[in-house]
Amino acid sequence: MVNESNREAILDAASELLTRVGRDAVSTRAVCNAAGVQAPTLYRLFGDKQGLLEAVASRGLASYLAEKQNLPSTGDPVDDLRRGWELHIGFGLAEPALYALVYGNPRTGAEPEGAEQAARILAGLVHRIALAGRLSVPEERAARVVHAAGRGTTLTLIATPPADRDMVAARITREAVIHAITSPAAAEDGRPSALPSHTGPDGTAATAGEPAPRTRADIGPSAIALRAALADLTALSPSERQLLGDWLNRIIDDDTAGSPDGPATAAAHDTR
Incomplete structure (x- = not known):
């Protein structure tokens, strides 16, 4: 019980320092002073400063992940991906210090548990697009493209003064990504609606009612x-x-x- 109380006090202190002053201010000494604990207590609970930062990141991501996981489906998996993108950017702008802690200093194979869970949720959104027959690139690649673009867009917006943030550019990026990884929704005959229906296999006009060839x-x-x-x-x-x-x-x-x-x-x- 004491350990849990100390853990929460340390996490609260570290989170407050991160939000108020930034990552560089989150030293073990400053956190211990703010939490009213001794350094050995912090090291016993979190191992080191990096372990503490990862715990802060995972706790901070919890509410965002719960919202993303429980986002109701629109019935259109591509629109669901759009909503997930907007939720991701909204989280980054609402919690810039926390977002930068999670995504701003990448280390190979060392993402916080919360970031890994976010990646699994994204993979699920992409998988549903694939099952609907609307994904035009392999699932893993599509998820990487969405993640890289969303992460870069959010960090760019965070680094831009609020008055100068171009949210239209962010939406253009989102739509460019979606266009690159998806195909149009099927029409009533099951074919993508954007495919031409007036040409035959040799490029000449098809007869009335003749479906366009598969491409x-x-x-x-x-x-x-x-x-x-x-x-x-x-x-x-x-x-x-x-x-x-x-x-x-x-x-x-x-x-x-x-x-x-x-x-x-x-x-x-x-x-x-």
């Missing part, structure tokens, strides 16, 4: 959607699911090689 633009998302659902294909044995997964990866890679938008888009889709 790389909708084969890729279909393969990614099936790849995302592999674990649920219980009619197949594990070895059959593995083989199907290998085939789907080849289809996705072939879609990458033939990307109509040039090397930059192909690089974004490349799974190798």
Whole structure:
């Protein structure tokens, strides 16, 4: 009980120093003085200053993560991703010191537990887009793109004086990312609504009612959607699911090689 009380007092003191003065002010001596404990108590509970900072970050992220995890679905997984993006940026602007502590000083393989949980929530949002047949790049790559862009946008906004923050630029970035990783929603016939319906396989006019041919633009998302659902294909044995997964990866890679938008888009889709 005493340990828990000391732990909370230390975390409260460290969080207050972080918010009021910044990360550089969060020294073990300053925290101990503010919390009214001796240094050995801090080291016993948190190991070292880095352990303390990670605990501060994880506790500070808890309410944000709870809100993000419980965000009600709109029924459109792409819109759900948009809302998650806005929630992420809103958290960063509301808690700039905490956000900078979590994301502003990256160390390989050393993210706080809360940041790892946030990454899992993002992966879940991306997975739902894949299951809907609207993801045009592999899931892991899509999540990395969204995370990198959201993180960079938020840190840029934090570093900009509030009066000069360009929220329109932030929304443009969001939409550019979404455009890069998703395909249009399907029309009533199941085809992406943006695909032309007036040309046949040879580029000539199709007859009335004749569907447009499938192209790389909708084969890729279909393969990614099936790849995302592999674990649920219980009619197949594990070895059959593995083989199907290998085939789907080849289809996705072939879609990458033939990307109509040039090397930059192909690089974004490349799974190798």
